[in-house]
Amino acid sequence: MNIPENLRYSKEHEWVRIEGDEAYIGITDFAQSELGELVYIEIDTVGQTVERDEVFGTVEAVKTTSELFMPVTGEIIEFNPSLDEADGDNPGLINEDPYGDGWIIKVKIADMSHYDELMDAAAYAELIG
């Protein structure tokens, strides 16, 4: 299972990549593998500030539905247009490239301490066994 060293991870299987005070957030390779083929990503929180651990969206796989939880409090400034049904509409990118082209949202982080409290790759690897 691919767990890049340069990312931080939440117990809800989201990853966070930091760029200044902004962050890209997606789901981990483990999460996409457990969910199977993704068919639709719903994010209707763009422009809103969502608290840590609150729901910011939903992913639909063939077999199951899963909610997405904010790993850090912040304002959602972008939904990956390649996933958005109004644009690229290619949710399968999350299966193909969960840490790259399959990023889900871009966030302006409100409290950097939330990022510091996330798991590193080693801790996340231990979580998923």
Place this chain on the structure above:
Amino acid sequence: MKNTPLTQIHIALGAKMADFAGYNMPIQYSSITEEHLAVRKKVGVFDVSHMGEFIVSGKEALEFVQKVTSNDASKLNVGDIQYTCLPNTDGGIVDDLLLYRMQDDKTTGFPVFMLVVNASNMEKDWNWIASYNTFDAEMKNISDQTGLLAVQGPEATAILQKLTDINLSDFKYYTFQTGSFAGIDNALISATGYTGSGGFEIYIPADKTVQLWNAVMEAGKDTGIQPCGLGARDTLRLEMGFCLYGNDIDATTSPLEAGLGWITKLKKPADFVGKDWMTAQKEAGLKRKLIGFTMQERRVPRHGYQIFDHQENEIGVVTSGTQSPSLDQPIGMGYVPVDMAQEGSIIFIQLGKKLMEAKICNLPFVKI
């Protein structure tokens, strides 16, 4: 958790495994969509050895089977198969099953039936059926000694024909023959399945299951035969509108409500469990009905989601839902009041905090 004879093969093939009805079963090997489309377009193979098989035999075997099942077993000739159910005594279903009319017993000449039941209900079914055995009939559970593969799809016949002298192209749907298959004596080849794409189900002694799997995979190699898991089995059956016990039918749903009136023969020449309440229900008229619907938007309905009308009154519940790989669209089934069950009617499915529009459609979702 129990293994099927093929569990190690599934693991070696890299299948995602999960506990299903107490068995360690493959959910998917590659992807549900890929496996699904292989069955629709070519051929796929499923290990369904977890299914339960009971043999009922004896002088009054027919009378016994007639007593506990809703369809008319007296219509079956040797080699015929019937879809039927075990009604309970208070308006619901104990299980749905396939009933096979086997060769008469060679020594006694008495009739023999095989009942193929859901793995999840095996023990419950056994106890239920046994509790009605006041007949001169015997029951035997051969589930652990029986392996079962389903080979499904338009190419299934051509592939399987390489493995047997029995003429598979003359086979009528819902009939079976016994004979040698892939060098296995006494295989039972059944023109049945749960996918809607045609094909066969092959019953063999459990210790021959690996031999059969290998032979089928080899025979289908050039056609690109695809091992398929329970994930694709579910999407395939749902596209056809086939009921799944525990989802669409259960101890609280009547076969009449579920659109299974055709397996309830109220006029058959025998009394049977559930006949009273079924007759009463038919006379009084149904209150609710199992319908199919397609979502107008992209969210996927799931078992247990609530259904609402235009006035936001709760009117029913979703029993099954998935993203249809053939239609590339979310589909579902659920119960709604009969007066709201017309094709084309708009209903609303609750997804989280939102109500999303869905349209009632005819079943099956996919015509093959």
